[in-house]
Amino acid sequence: MIRDNKVQTILRVDLSLGKTRLETLPEEWTAKYIGCRGVHSRLLFDEVPPKADPFGPDNILYIGTGPLEGTPIGMGRLSVACKSPRGTVAEGSCGGFFGPELRRAGIDYIAVSGKADRPVYLWLHDGEAEIRDARHLWGRKVNETDALLREELSDPDVQFRYIGPAGENLVHSSPIFGNRDNSGGRAGCGEVMGSKKLKAIAVRGSGGIRVADYEGFLKAYRNFHRRVAVATSRDVWTPIWGAYGAPVIVRVFNDQGGIMTRNAQEMHWDEEKCNRVSAEPYLEKYVTRAKACFCCPLPACKKQHAIRSGPFEGFRGGNLWAAIPSIFGPLLDNDDLELIIVMAGMCNQYGLDVFHVAYTLAWAMECFEKGIFTQADTDGLDLRFGCPDKAGLVELIRKIALREGFGDLLARGCAGASKIVGKGSEKFALVVKGQELEGIAHRNSYMVALGVAVSEVGPDHTRWYPPHPGHPALLKNEDLASLGVHLDLAKASQGRNPEEKGKVLRWFTMSRAIVESLPSCVFLVRDTLGFDLHPWHDLFQAVTGIQMDYAEFIRAGERVMNLDRAFLVREGFRRADDRPPFRMANEDVPDFGFPKLDAAIFDRMLDDYYQANGWSLKTSIPRQSKLEELGLGDVSRDLEKCGMEVEP
Amino acid sequence: MKRIYVIEDLCNGCRLCQTFCSSLKTGVFNPDDPQTGIRVLKMPGEEQDIPLVQCSGTCLRSIGGNEEPTCVTLCPTGALIYGNLEFARSRRMELAAARETHGLFKVLAPWKWPFPWARPQKDSGKA
Amino acid sequence: MIRLKLRYLAHVSMVTGILQEFHETRATSLKTLLDELNQRYHGFRDLFIHSEGGGINLNAMVFYQPPGKIPAPMIDLNSPLQDGATLTFW
Numbered sequence: 001m002i003r004d005n006k007v008q009t010i011l012r013v014d015l016s017l018g019k020t021r022l023e024t025l026p027e028e029w030t031a032k033y034i035g036c037r038g039v040h041s042r043l044l045f046d047e048v049p050p051k052a053d054p055f056g057p058d059n060i061l062y063i064g065t066g067p068l069e070g071t072p073i074g075m076g077r078l079s080v081a082c083k084s085p086r087g088t089v090a091e092g093s094c095g096g097f098f099g100p101e102l103r104r105a106g107i108d109y110i111a112v113s114g115k116a117d118r119p120v121y122l123w124l125h126d127g128e129a130e131i132r133d134a135r136h137l138w139g140r141k142v143n144e145t146d147a148l149l150r151e152e153l154s155d156p157d158v159q160f161r162y163i164g165p166a167g168e169n170l171v172h173s174s175p176i177f178g179n180r181d182n183s184g185g186r187a188g189c190g191e192v193m194g195s196k197k198l199k200a201i202a203v204r205g206s207g208g209i210r211v212a213d214y215e216g217f218l219k220a221y222r223n224f225h226r227r228v229a230v231a232t233s234r235d236v237w238t239p240i241w242g243a244y245g246a247p248v249i250v251r252v253f254n255d256q257g258g259i260m261t262r263n264a265q266e267m268h269w270d271e272e273k274c275n276r277v278s279a280e281p282y283l284e285k286y287v288t289r290a291k292a293c294f295c296c297p298l299p300a301c302k303k304q305h306a307i308r309s310g311p312f313e314g315f316r317g318g319n320l321w322a323a324i325p326s327i328f329g330p331l332l333d334n335d336d337l338e339l340i341i342v343m344a345g346m347c348n349q350y351g352l353d354v355f356h357v358a359y360t361l362a363w364a365m366e367c368f369e370k371g372i373f374t375q376a377d378t379d380g381l382d383l384r385f386g387c388p389d390k391a392g393l394v395e396l397i398r399k400i401a402l403r404e405g406f407g408d409l410l411a412r413g414c415a416g417a418s419k420i421v422g423k424g425s426e427k428f429a430l431v432v433k434g435q436e437l438e439g440i441a442h443r444n445s446y447m448v449a450l451g452v453a454v455s456e457v458g459p460d461h462t463r464w465y466p467p468h469p470g471h472p473a474l475l476k477n478e479d480l481a482s483l484g485v486h487l488d489l490a491k492a493s494q495g496r497n498p499e500e501k502g503k504v505l506r507w508f509t510m511s512r513a514i515v516e517s518l519p520s521c522v523f524l525v526r527d528t529l530g531f532d533l534h535p536w537h538d539l540f541q542a543v544t545g546i547q548m549d550y551a552e553f554i555r556a557g558e559r560v561m562n563l564d565r566a567f568l569v570r571e572g573f574r575r576a577d578d579r580p581p582f583r584m585a586n587e588d589v590p591d592f593g594f595p596k597l598d599a600a601i602f603d604r605m606l607d608d609y610y611q612a613n614g615w616s617l618k619t620s621i622p623r624q625s626k627l628e629e630l631g632l633g634d635v636s637r638d639l640e641k642c643g644m645e646v647e648p
Numbered sequence: 649m650k651r652i653y654v655i656e657d658l659c660n661g662c663r664l665c666q667t668f669c670s671s672l673k674t675g676v677f678n679p680d681d682p683q684t685g686i687r688v689l690k691m692p693g694e695e696q697d698i699p700l701v702q703c704s705g706t707c708l709r710s711i712g713g714n715e716e717p718t719c720v721t722l723c724p725t726g727a728l729i730y731g732n733l734e735f736a737r738s739r740r741m742e743l744a745a746a747r748e749t750h751g752l753f754k755v756l757a758p759w760k761w762p763f764p765w766a767r768p769q770k771d772s773g774k775a
Numbered sequence: 776m777i778r779l780k781l782r783y784l785a786h787v788s789m790v791t792g793i794l795q796e797f798h799e800t801r802a803t804s805l806k807t808l809l810d811e812l813n814q815r816y817h818g819f820r821d822l823f824i825h826s827e828g829g830g831i832n833l834n835a836m837v838f839y840q841p842p843g844k845i846p847a848p849m850i851d852l853n854s855p856l857q858d859g860a861t862l863t864f865w
Contacts, residue, residue, distance in 0.1 A: 002676055071677055072667055097663075104678070147693060156690050157680075180693075208678025214671070218711065229724075231762040234833035236865065239763065243756055244785040248865070251784055255838070255846050255863065275794050279785060283751040289696075290725055290755035292662035299660065299724040300755035304695070444845070471833040472848045495845070592845070750789050764818025765789040 016114030035066025038517030064109030076294030094184030104205025164351020212545025235470030242298030245279030323439025502608025661697030726757025
């Protein structure tokens with residue numbers, strides 16, 4: 001079978017009835033929403049009814065990719081989406097090799113509704129879709145599931161997505177995993193998959209992807225490749241992210257008051273400790289080999305590692321992402337890199353979200369030091385910052401996944417746990433919209449604070465990453481203006497200047513939505529590609545054969561942004577929910593002289609953001625005029641029908 | 649005589665080689681196309697990826713020019729070498745020497761790393 | 776003479792062999808400091824300046840942090856250096 005890239009297909013799976021059906025999506029969607037994340041935004045809004053129970057049969061779990069996947073631009077990207085158990089959009093993307101295999105099997109999206117009455121997995125191969133018994137896999141860790149499925153289906157090129165025990169147990173924030181250490185959908189896609197008793201999806205395809213204009217594709221590919229390859233990219237992050245190791249950010253951010261230390265009570269850590277957990281010792285002592293996603297032009301964004309001696313001897317794993325040393329290091333006041341590797345590896349093996357675990361542990365440590373917990377509450381664990389009981393902490397991660405003992409409280413996330421515990425602990429649960437933060441600081445970077453607060457999926461830096469050009473000297477304002485982006489880049493780059501932040505966030509969110517819809521990988525938004533989307537536009541046209549104005553291409557990203565916001569407000573979220581965590585808004589940073597993120601400053605940035613987007617300043621609901629401009633008049637009417645105040 | 653040599657432990661499994669090669673004749677990306685000149689075998693558990701070369705080294709279409717096969721030009725880590733046996737041997741030795749000095753060369757070849765990097769003096773212990 | 780703290784990140788530390796050091800110098804600008812460090816760490820200057828044309832490399836960065844202030848990118852090679860400042864090379 002040869003796929004072209006204009007018309008997209010969706011496999012409907014109803015687990016309650018045990019039935020599957022392959023359909024096509026309307027052809028005009030490819031131009032309007034592109035694919036992958038963009039199409040998921042449309043499907044979520046259309047098909048998941050307001051106030052649906054996230055763990056009920058009406059919530060739909062979408063797993064899908066877009067028209068550029070299967071070509072070397074797709075990077076294996078896959079979007080997973082559903083309604084989050086926190087009520088927000090839950091959309092995330094992950095890499096690996098599942099996306100291309102799905103397209104080659106003739107499927108672009110899988111939409112899973114209903115609930116199975118016993119654990120099942122889907123086996124998809126070239127036009128066939130089977131729902132198979134997964135009781136022998138239920139309870140298995142991620143690596144075990146991968147190995148068992150591979151043995152059962154006996155083909156080294158079958159691709160999988162699965163959940164670990166955490167997703168099965170509806171642990172807060174569980175993502176979906178694949179290729180062992182890749183994951184996505186930390187806003188709750190793994191929980192929802194678990195609630196449907198869907199343990200895994202396996203796919204194998206034999207088809208090929210034909211691009212509409214191969215010569216045009218090669219030319220566009222060369223142009224793209226020059227900007228992202230280590231040898232030619234004009235971007236300080238390319239050699240670091242793509243080869244040496246992004247975890248060096250623990251040293252970069254420390255001087256800027258950007259390292260959250262001891263649950264962000266301080267924003268600076270001892271420099272020697274930072275050096276001990278950074279990419280330099282990681283690369284020298286623990287990395288064994290490079291790993292990549294499908295067709296990635298970077299040599300070693302992912303790496304595998306092994307611990308060869310000491311208390312954790314024999315531990316193997318991979319994908320120590322940029323912020324992982326920061327969240328299992330200074331956030332917990334732990335300078336043992338091996339403990340960091342093991343804690344992150346435990347999260348992967350049990351199917352847990354690293355940010356949920358790290359921030360909830362940090363919250364619990366602060367509770368412990370303040371006397372809110374004693375060892376009687378923590379199953380005897382000494383839970384001080386500094387991690388005195390390393391083995392106990394590693395065991396606690398297992399207990400979180402299995403909801404055992406003290407782990408059951410932490411399995412609710414730090415917001416959920418603080419509601420039960422009270423005693424002022426809500427004030428240091430570092431969450432937005434019920435979801436834990438990631439690794440980038442707020443009080444020294446107002447654009448980050450804004451971006452984290454407004455995101456429709458809860459904190460997710462990939463929605464606007466990278467929040468800066470490749471190098472400060474690379475682009476001038478005139479260059480941006482000639483690309484249709486009107487910004488004062490100097491002001492936009494000043495960390496604690498609220499000016500231009502709303503506008504620059506709007507641009508980053510819109511442009512990254514396009515990249516994620518093609519799909520391609522936001523870690524390849526390097527050099528000028530964060531502001532100049534022409535290379536992406538050329539690739540889209542060459543692959544699909546759809547001719548589209550550049551302005552129309554950008555508008556597709558804006559459409560995706562507005563659909564996400566429409567879903568969020570329809571679920572009841574408003575401006576008041578787009579706020580930073582309590583600590584960032586109310587506590588000054590003790591060193592560096594950074595004040596708290598003052599409400600007046602934050603509100604001004606929020607006004608600018610909503611204004612630039614054409615959303616109500618009062619509620620954040622998209623205005624009717626904006627929705628109609630985007631060809632989303634139906635969305636406007638739907639919101640009104642739900643009793644919402646849609647301003648003109 | 650020039651052919652394509654493989655340094656297996658530099659392969660990161662990306663399959664850029666296999667995917668691009670499959671398209672050079674037909675314009676269709678299909679890594680399972682039996683005519684594809686290079687395939688990457690993945691070991692169970694994905695611990696290892698092994699490129700298997702099934703072509704003469706005369707590329708259908710050299711994307712980088714100067715006859716270098718497209719797979720070799722695009723390989724991000726330097727796991728593929730194009731040349732005669734002597735050239736391949738010298739690259740191997742270069743890699744081994746580089747690995748003595750820096751962990752970076754576990755993940756890519758020194759000839760693919762475009763920045764200066766130092767070699768320690770032999771008797772200084774650590775550079 | 777001024778005293779600077781120099782920090783070397785990621786692949787820069789491959790050239791120096793160390794992660795950071797204190798350094799006393801008579802260098803008055805980034806350009807002269809790079810020349811001086813290049814004497815000690817062969818290839819150091821090439822990380823930051825094009826060998827042809829002498830412009831800054833756009834795949835590297837130098838952060839300059841005067842005492843008590845926040846680091847900021849240093850783009851002008853003739854920027855002066857203050858006693859007690861920290862420079863981060865990456």
